[in-house]
Amino acid sequence: MTTTISGTADEPTLTPAARRILDAATDLFYSRGINSVGVELVAEQAGTTKKTIYDRFGSKEGLVVAYLEARARRWQAHVTDHVEQVDGPASDRVVAVIDALESWLEMADRGCGFVAAYAELSTSSERATAVVRAEKEWMRGLFGRLLAQGGIEDDGLLARQLALVQEGAVVESTAGGSSYALDDARAVMRALVEGR
Amino acid sequence: MTTTISGTADEPTLTPAARRILDAATDLFYSRGINSVGVELVAEQAGTTKKTIYDRFGSKEGLVVAYLEARARRWQAHVTDHVEQVDGPASDRVVAVIDALESWLEMADRGCGFVAAYAELSTSSERATAVVRAEKEWMRGLFGRLLAQGGIEDDGLLARQLALVQEGAVVESTAGGSSYALDDARAVMRALVEGR
């Protein structure tokens, strides 16, 4: 282990067609919504057939879960990269998460894919909601590790508050249409960390 | 005008069948997701027919917009009620919004209906996303009014931060599965308001 801040499982190997299917699903599920995209469309965009999708992923739900897991891996790697490039006081490293979010939202301007998935699937797919919850938990854990490495002792309260602020920033800057949300979040985070 | 903290338009009069349709849609759209519910199902649960839905609301999108507007009115009335029952320092009234959210989530445990709608519709319905954005704007305005009434001057920054924290609380307590989120949000809000 070279680092203690990541802690993300690496992805399973995929056959070439499965790779294309997952890429197409990632694109379509995020941009148009999971329930609005049929497997036939995914197959078409992947240059393959429904048959192959069902051979590789079992069901649409299986494909959705694979999409969410892949998305979580990419997001976590993205955040980890940003955070690792900063070495200063804990507040600087915490705020770097919002920098990561900012560059992420330039590609993903439709908001948090996990919150969207939760909204669409929470009543219909237990497996999908479990992946969403795990991602939120990972964020809380990340903030906890950043605080600990910065020498700030915290029983979990501050880490949870920082994660909460980060989630609020996503909602306000996307659904809320606020162009100040990221800066607002940075200010709140600094106040919280430096205040204790 | 008896109060200056509400500022919500009252609902248009509806025919009896339209009322039942809107009630059924409110129930179904929220609990199962908008894209997952067909107009036929709404008609059935409302004890009416598709024809009447299209006569009253024009299209499924029209029904969705009416649902979101009605939901916004109920949410805003709910919050206003809670806030009006508190008369203390600004921090107490601000925190009362989280109390309102807490009792709201007892009925609506699937998260913010507006965020869910945004996730499902942001690429397909301009009208729906406008209603969502207006609701988020209303929340920022509410916090601004509460601060002003409490004698706290704010150019908008603090009000936006409070709204951001409130949104984060919703996400963390629903999709995030955190049972501390509401208390965490209250603590952050108090720190922000009392800190300035």
Added chain:
DNA sequence: TGGTAAACACACCGGTCGGTATACTCGCAA
């Protein structure tokens, strides 16, 4: 009394949904 808005029942449209079945081709490894 006549007109009108509201709600009703019901049949119908083209299209898409998730999912399955059959059959064929290819490359690779035992």
Added chain:
DNA sequence: TTGCGAGTATACCGACCGGTGTGTTTACCA
């Protein structure tokens, strides 16, 4: 050489999608 996993192609299934059309019944109101 044989077998197998991977992929392709295509046809099919019942169910449901959003939306429309025709015609009938009810109730209120000028």
